[in-house]
Amino acid sequence: MRWSTSTRSVLPQARNVGVGVWLVLREYRRERGRKIYRCLVLAVILAVGAILHILPDAYGVLRLSGYEQAAYDFRLSGNLEESDLVALRNSPAVKEVLAAAIWSLRLESDEGKAVRSAMVVFVDDMAVASRLMPLNPSKKTFEPGGAVLTSRLASQLSVRVGDSILMDWADYDVDSPPAVPARVSCLVESGADGELAVVDEDLAETALMEAMGKLRAKGEPGASQPRFTVFFVSLRHPVDDSWIFETIGGEPEEYSLEWRKDRLDSERQEVARLDSSTNSILKSLSVLLYTVALLYLCGQRLTSRRKELAVLAAAGAARPTLLAYVLADMFIVIVSASALALIATYLFFRLQLMFVLPGHLIARLSIHGLVLDIIVGSLIAALAIWRTRVSQITKALAKVF
Amino acid sequence: MGPIIETKDVSLVFRPAPRTCVVALSDISVQIARGAFTIIQGPSGSGKSSLLQVAVGLQPPTEGQVMLFGMDTARFGNRDRAALWSKRIGFVYQAFNLLPFLTAHENIELPMRLQSVRHKNGRRARVEQCLELVGMKTLGDRLPSQLSGGEQQRVAIARAIVNEPELLVADEPTGNLDDAAAGLVLDLLKRLQFELGMTVVVATHDARFRPAADHVIKLEQGRLVSEVRYR
Numbered sequence: 001m002r003w004s005t006s007t008r009s010v011l012p013q014a015r016n017v018g019v020g021v022w023l024v025l026r027e028y029r030r031e032r033g034r035k036i037y038r039c040l041v042l043a044v045i046l047a048v049g050a051i052l053h054i055l056p057d058a059y060g061v062l063r064l065s066g067y068e069q070a071a072y073d074f075r076l077s078g079n080l081e082e083s084d085l086v087a088l089r090n091s092p093a094v095k096e097v098l099a100a101a102i103w104s105l106r107l108e109s110d111e112g113k114a115v116r117s118a119m120v121v122f123v124d125d126m127a128v129a130s131r132l133m134p135l136n137p138s139k140k141t142f143e144p145g146g147a148v149l150t151s152r153l154a155s156q157l158s159v160r161v162g163d164s165i166l167m168d169w170a171d172y173d174v175d176s177p178p179a180v181p182a183r184v185s186c187l188v189e190s191g192a193d194g195e196l197a198v199v200d201e202d203l204a205e206t207a208l209m210e211a212m213g214k215l216r217a218k219g220e221p222g223a224s225q226p227r228f229t230v231f232f233v234s235l236r237h238p239v240d241d242s243w244i245f246e247t248i249g250g251e252p253e254e255y256s257l258e259w260r261k262d263r264l265d266s267e268r269q270e271v272a273r274l275d276s277s278t279n280s281i282l283k284s285l286s287v288l289l290y291t292v293a294l295l296y297l298c299g300q301r302l303t304s305r306r307k308e309l310a311v312l313a314a315a316g317a318a319r320p321t322l323l324a325y326v327l328a329d330m331f332i333v334i335v336s337a338s339a340l341a342l343i344a345t346y347l348f349f350r351l352q353l354m355f356v357l358p359g360h361l362i363a364r365l366s367i368h369g370l371v372l373d374i375i376v377g378s379l380i381a382a383l384a385i386w387r388t389r390v391s392q393i394t395k396a397l398a399k400v401f
Numbered sequence: 402m403g404p405i406i407e408t409k410d411v412s413l414v415f416r417p418a419p420r421t422c423v424v425a426l427s428d429i430s431v432q433i434a435r436g437a438f439t440i441i442q443g444p445s446g447s448g449k450s451s452l453l454q455v456a457v458g459l460q461p462p463t464e465g466q467v468m469l470f471g472m473d474t475a476r477f478g479n480r481d482r483a484a485l486w487s488k489r490i491g492f493v494y495q496a497f498n499l500l501p502f503l504t505a506h507e508n509i510e511l512p513m514r515l516q517s518v519r520h521k522n523g524r525r526a527r528v529e530q531c532l533e534l535v536g537m538k539t540l541g542d543r544l545p546s547q548l549s550g551g552e553q554q555r556v557a558i559a560r561a562i563v564n565e566p567e568l569l570v571a572d573e574p575t576g577n578l579d580d581a582a583a584g585l586v587l588d589l590l591k592r593l594q595f596e597l598g599m600t601v602v603v604a605t606h607d608a609r610f611r612p613a614a615d616h617v618i619k620l621e622q623g624r625l626v627s628e629v630r631y632r
Contacts, residue, residue, distance in 0.1 A: 019514045023500070030502040030544065311498045314459075315512045315560070316487015319479060 019317070020324025024332065039337050045293040046341035051348055053286035056279035058349065060271040066134035067264045072098070072232035076244065078255035080228040084248040085124075088231065091247055093239050098132045098232040099124045107197060108179075109157045110164040116156050120167060122201040124228075129198055132232040134260075136188050146185025148198040154187050161187060167199070297330065342367065403471055404432040405568055405600050406456045411465035413451050413623075425451040426462070427623045433602060435567070438594045438613060441604040443620035449604035450572050452620065456602070457490055457570050458482055470567075487516045491561030491599075493571035497553040499545040505532070505556045506541035512564045531559035535589060551582025558589055562597070569593060571603045587613060 028035055085099045100123045108115045123129040126142040135150070142148050147165060149157070159165055166179040182199055245252050309322055317325075413426040426448045433439050433456070441449045454460040455467055458474040467474040470489060477485070486492075491512075499508045509528045518524050532538045535555040545553050554574060561569055571590065575583035591613050594601045603610060611617060619627040 019511075022514065023503075023511075026507065027502040307498065308500055311494075311500065312511075312515070313483070314486055314492045316483050316485075316515045316564075318483045318515075321515060 017320050017324040020321045020326075021328045023312075023325050024328040027329070028332065035333070039333055039340065042293060042297060042333060042337035043340035043344060045289060046337055047344035047348070049286040049289040049293070050341055050345040052282045052289070054345070054349075056274060056282055059274065063267045063271050064264070065137040067260060067267060069137040069139065070132060070134035070232075070260060071096075071234055072132040072134075072260055073235045074233050074244070074260065075258045076231045076233065076248075076255055077229060077258075078250075080231055080248075080255075082227055084250070085228065085231065087247050087249070088233060093236055093243070094233060095236045096128055096132065096234040098128045099228045100129070100133075100230050100232070101201070101227065102229050106168045107153070107157060108166040108168065109159050110166065110181075114157045116153065118153055118197055120197045120199055121230075122199055124201050126198070126200050129232075132234055133198070135196060135198065138189060140186055140188060142198060143185035145183075145200050145203055147182035147200070147203070148186045148188055149184055150196050151187045151189050153197060154184065159184055161185065165197075167197075294330075294334070297333065404468075405435045405470060406433040406602070407431070407468040408452075408456060408462075409466045409468075411452075411455055411462045411467060413448075413455055413460060414463045424623050426455065428465070429620075429623075429625050430465075431618055431625065431628060433600065433616065435600050436594070436598055437600055437615040438591065439600075439602045439616040439618065440610045440614040441602070441618045441620065442606060442611070443626075444606065446622075447620040448623040449606075449620055451623070452618075453570060453572055453602065453604045457492075457568075458485070487512060488564055489567050491564070491566040491569045493554070493557050493561050493569065493574045495573035495576040497545070497550070497557045497577070499553055499557055499560070501545050504542050504544055505537060505548065505552075505559075508545070508556055509541075509559045509563050512560060516564055527563060528559075531563050534562075534592075535559045536585070549582070551578050551585060554578060554582065554586050555589065558586070558593075562593060562599070565597070566599065568600045568602065571601070571605075573605055573607075574603060575605065575607050575609075583607065583609065 080099070085097060088094050088097045100121045103120050103122065104117060105120045106115060107118050107120070121129075121133075123133075126144045126146070126148075129148075130136050130140060130142040135148075136142075149159070149165075154160065157165060161184055164181050164183050166181055168179045180203065182203055241252065241257060244257065245255070305326065309317075309325070312322060312325065408429050408431050411426055411429045412424070415423040415425055417423060429448075429452060431452075441452055443449050451460065455462050455474075456469070458467070458469055458477055461475060470485070472481075499505075500511070503511065506528055509531050510524050513524045513527065518527075528541070529538070532541050535558055537552060537555050537559065540548065540552060545556070548556065554577075558569075558571075558574075561571075569590070574590070575586050578586060587607075587609055590601050590603065593599045615631050617627075617629045617631075618625065619629075
């Protein structure tokens with residue numbers, strides 16, 4: 001019996017690569033469970049690396065984004081009264097003022113399921129608050145008459161947008177103060193100011209004033225609470241510190257003045273300080289983790305496939321086929337594990353850091369961390385494979401006999 | 402026409418550790434004629450597999466020269482070796498070494514893919530022929546794990562011969578098989594020699610091969626102790 005040889009032809013090396021890829025695809029089709037398991041293990045390693053990689057970035061964003069997005073120029077704290085507010089608002093240098101009173105209150109979910117103490121900022125204009133305060137990096141508009149909670153606080157109280165909360169006195173044992181109800185109109189994702197609620201002053205004025213009256217009558221601490229405790233001021237043109245105190249007619253030592261630019265600079269310095277130490281350590285650790293994982297994967301692939309590679313070599317597989325076989329497998333594993341790692345990293349930041357980072361930012365940071373690490377790790381791993389010689393494989397073949 | 406394999410004073414020494422030296426082959430000179438059914442016999446550790454490996458270029462000899470198809474194996478590059486193994490030599494192993502994720506059909510087809518046989522129909526027809534030759538026509542779509550040892554070895558033989566090699570090299574092809582399966586494999590190898598004119602070289606300690614052999618090389622402790630040519 002003799003067979004025709006007319007169908008034989010020599011094709012370029014691309015054909016050899018094609019055979020390598022064909023083998024990998026067949027392998028994936030038939031050994032799906034093992035491949036998925038390997039993929040999951042690698043995905044966990046990659047996700048840990050990505051989390052390490054982007055933690056410093058996430059920290060930087062948390063520290064800075066609130067102040068970067070806020071539109072106030074300075075913040076004045078102290079015993080502030082209506083007359084101070086009027087004086088500032090009447091000045092041509094001032095564009096906008098948000099007057100707020102910060103009170104520590106007890107918050108309850110409407111059904112009384114959860115109770116938390118939190119700082120409540122009563123603001124005289126919710127729309128201005130959404131622009132000026134360093135609480136709203138995503139620039140959501142705060143609805144007048146509603147309450148805005150940080151996502152962390154909402155999660156602790158188990159409330160969502162549309163639910164109601166009750167605000168009550170926590171620090172002073174006032175007899176039967178009326179609990180003030182407020183409908184949650186918006187959640188903000190910011191960790192910059194911790195657990196905060198921003199509430200329209202109109203909503204609670206009567207009740208709180210009533211309570212204030214009781215406090216004054218009892219002579220309790222806090223009875224001399226001022227009308228406002230903080231102003232956020234946006235300017236039309238630059239002014240100096242003395243102008244501010246002249247305008248409100250007060251002494252500098254009675255107030256605390258903080259320029260947003262100064263605060264931002266100080267936050268940036270803090271983040272930069274972290275950059276130079278922890279950041280480098282975490283990022284190096286992350287790259288190291290990736291490299292070790294990928295090298296292990298390559299080594300494991302080459303070792304576990306030694307027999308297959310040897311048999312292929314004996315069947316006449318050229319080096320491009322053998323390389324394509326190993327590299328295509330690694331490519332598929334790395335790409336699918338990276339996709340899983342991206343999802344895992346995203347979920348980690350969403351769930352573990354309690355919504356403090358906006359989703360799109362987490363996705364951007366995760367992709368950034370993963371891509372950088374995978375490029376470095378893959379280059380090293382590919383180099384290791386590239387250095388594998390056919391002679392090493394034929395030695396393995398000798399052992400197969 | 403010269404011998405298909407010729408070894409001249411071939412020695413093979415392994416050094417598994419410093420100051421340790423294992424002599425696998427010592428001054429072996431043999432000639433294997435084209436078209437012959439040659440068996441290399443000897444007890445375990447006598448150097449049968451080593452001689453086979455050296456003869457087909459899997460191992461370079463420590464000393465001596467090996468001529469394969471009239472070419473010195475010491476001068477083979479990777480491409481020469483790949484071309485030779487894909488076109489002119491077929492390997493059959495004791496442990497079958499089928500790729501576990503390929504069906505019998507795909508395992509047999511693999512060397513043709515590696516040799517860039519383009520036409521799918523041509524490949525399929527040839528695989529069918531090979532499967533028929535080894536008596537496995539109905540089992541082509543099974544994975545190796547779904548086949549018995551004897552069936553796997555027959556698929557391995559079909560894979561080895563699919564590219565019509567001139568030389569078929571088998572290392573203990575019946576080592577993992579029961580008597581009935583071993584008999585089938587022996588018959589198959591003999592048929593390949595007769596019907597396709599292949600040169601078959603088998604390293605084995607299975608005495609059933611002896612009556613079928615044209616040429617018997619007997620080794621002991623890496624040395625050639627006897628060589629008998631029947632035809």
